[in-house]
Amino acid sequence: MAARKKLDFESSMARLEEIVSLLERGDAPLEKAMTLFEEGARLLRECTRQLDAAEQKVTLLTAGKDGEIIEEPFQGKN
Numbered sequence: 922m923a924a925r926k927k928l929d930f931e932s933s934m935a936r937l938e939e940i941v942s943l944l945e946r947g948d949a950p951l952e953k954a955m956t957l958f959e960e961g962a963r964l965l966r967e968c969t970r971q972l973d974a975a976e977q978k979v980t981l982l983t984a985g986k987d988g989e990i991i992e993e994p995f996q997g998k999n
Contacts, residue, residue, distance in 0.1 A: 928964075930971050937964045 928936065940961040943949060949957065 928967075930968060933964045933968050933971075937961055937968065940964070 940957050944954060944957055944961070
């Protein structure tokens with residue numbers, strides 16, 4: 922099997938949406954549907970890995986009472 926080019930997150934999500942659409946139509950032969958499903962599963966794992974890595978990087982640095990830097994998880998706007 923040829924090496925696959927690693928896609929960025931947005932490209933991976935776009936391809937994953939395309940695969941879901943193709944599978945939902947239900948007109949692909951079984952072998953093609955299985956190939957699409959396998960590709961989709963790989964893309965989903967990679968997107969999940971990328972999101973987990975991004976979540977770990979997003980932190981809010983604040984100064985504590987004694988001036989020490991405190992790292993807190995990013996909560997976002999509610």
